[in-house]
Amino acid sequence: MNNQASIMKMTFTLLIALITTTVVPGMSQAQTIQQGLQKQIPQVIDYLNQRKLKTIGVLKFRVKKPGEKITASAGALNSLLADRLEVGLILANPFDEARQLNIIKDASAQAAELKDADHLTEAGRKAFFGPEFKLAWGKEKKAADAFLTGIVLVHDDNQRASVGILCFDKANGKLERACEVFDVDLDAESIGGIGESFFLRGAFDGGSTQLSFNDQQKQKQQQILNTAARVKKQQDTFPLMDAAAPVKLEIFYDGRKVPVTMKDGQAFVAEPEEGQKVEMALIRNSSAKGRLGIVLKVNGENTLYRQVKRDLDCNKWILSPDHTRTVVKGYQMEDDNTAEQFQVLSEAESARRAMDYGRHTGQIQMTVFQELQQAKPQPTILNEDEQDLVAMLRGVQPKEQPANLGALKSQIRLAGKKQPETRGGLIVQGAQTDNKVKTVKFQADPTPIMSVTITYYRP
Structure with a gap:
């Protein structure tokens, strides 16, 4: 075994030990990943304050699935969890200057530009300290005091997971737990986010009319978990190979x-070669009913406008009985007339580091939503914590840099109160990079009926 392999094995053992030493079956009530994160954030802030760590960045999480290696490229969830923890820290950040943290904006993206930065090794962790980083508000840049990251250990049943948040700082450079380990229930988004696939059979039947809207959604979520587990065990047909699947994806x-x-x-x-032209076709099954909204992501980015939101909030390609095929030639630009073609990196660029802090996952993911056929129940009045949970779930920060923490919190909370995007796109064939898009209204049923992940590159 070479030195790098030995280091990686030792690091893996350490990380798993940090997470599993406090895991007790049934130690917490059922909760989603985002609920678990929100509950632990005050403890994380206390941990940082006790150690007088002021300027903090959040790096991509890693995921360990049963029988597989721990990875930073399981799917979109690796980066989404970092986004949500970062937003959650901003929203819970005290205004008291003595306890207030400086939060680095999208630390993973900034870390991707650092030479030799790799939080999996002690030497690699040193590279994070010294350079100055752009903060989430204001114009000032600061050197980091510490970084947070995390691990998600998926349980053998593929329906629950244990989550740990880790910290390393410039003083000792070692990974430590920043809060208690917590157990969570997986859902459709998190299952798709770790690269698992499913097709919800019977979704077109409309569900039981005896159940409330929320109970129908819960029932669908449980069906998705069961279906994804069967697909993983090869007890069910993979969705792309299923003749009844509502949408087919072809890659060219x-x-x-x-x-x-x-x-x-x-x-x-197969991996595309450097310089190859990559295109994808979304094809609606003739047996499908009504309009369908499809989120097609490459490397965790939506092919519509390069969005990195959760799938429900993303703009969607629309397939209907009158428009049954869409060719996606690249990332659609916000002018709705052109597309930025997919670029295939060279082998050296693709494999330049074991820990890739960018959003590159080496995956293509297609998630299919039905159009909402019934009125959603009137939303109840949310308390402040519930409003922050909604905002954290979206994990979105404003593009423009707010002047101060108060302005940033306000903008994030306002974004969290907005209804999910309803705009979709019907693509019109054009020249190589001319993709003219017609926008239409589409309100998606919150629970997807299909999600497929295809891996084209593995670090």
Whole structure:
């Protein structure tokens, strides 16, 4: 075993030990990942204040699935959890100057530019300290005092997980737990976010009319968890291979359709070569009913406007009985007339570091939503914590830099109160980079009926 492999094995053992030493079955009530994060944030802030750590960044989480290696590229969830923890820290950040933290804006993206930065090794952790980082508000840059990251350990049943938040600072450079480990229930978003696939059979039947809207959603979520587990165990047909699936995804390199291969319940395509032209086609099944909204992400970014929101909040490609096929030629630009073609990196660029802090996951993910056919119940009045949970769930910060913490909190909370995006896109064929999009209204049922992950590159 070479030195790098030995270091990686030792690091893996340490990280798992940090998380598992306090895990007790049934130690907490059922909660989602975002609820668990929100509950632990005050403890994290106390931990940082006790150690007089002022300027803080949040890095990508890592995910360990049963029988697989721990990875920073399980899917979109690796980066989404960092986004949510960062937003949660901002919202809970005290106004008291003695306890107030400086939060680095999108620390993973800034860390991706640092040479030799790698929080998996002691030497790599040193590279984070010294450079100055852009903060989430104001114009000042500061050197970091500490960084937070985390690990998600998916349980064998593929329906629950244990989550730990870790910290390392410039003083000792070692990874430590920043709060208690907590158990969570997985849901459709988190299952899709770790690269698992599902197709919710019977979704077009409309569900039981005896159940309330919220109970119907809970029932669907449980069905998704069960279905994803069966697909993983190869007890159910993989959704792309299922003739009843509402949408088919085809991938093309230089105009040639690429075959999808299956291994252990997961889908793979060959790696594209540097410079190859990559396109994808979304095709609606003739047996599908009504309009469908599709979120197609490459490397965790939506092909519509490069959004990194949760799938429900993303703009969607719309397929209908009158528009059954859409060709996606790249990332659609916000002018709605052009697309930025997919770029295939060289082998050296793709594998330049073991820990990639960018959003690159080496995956293509397609998530399908039905159009909402019934009125949603009137929302109840949320208390402040519930409003912050909604804002944290979206994990979105304003593009423009607010002048101060108060302005930033206000903008994040206002964004959290907005209804999910309803704009979709019907693509019109054009020249190589001319993709003219017509926008239409589409309100998605909150629970997706299908999610497929295809891996095209593994670090």
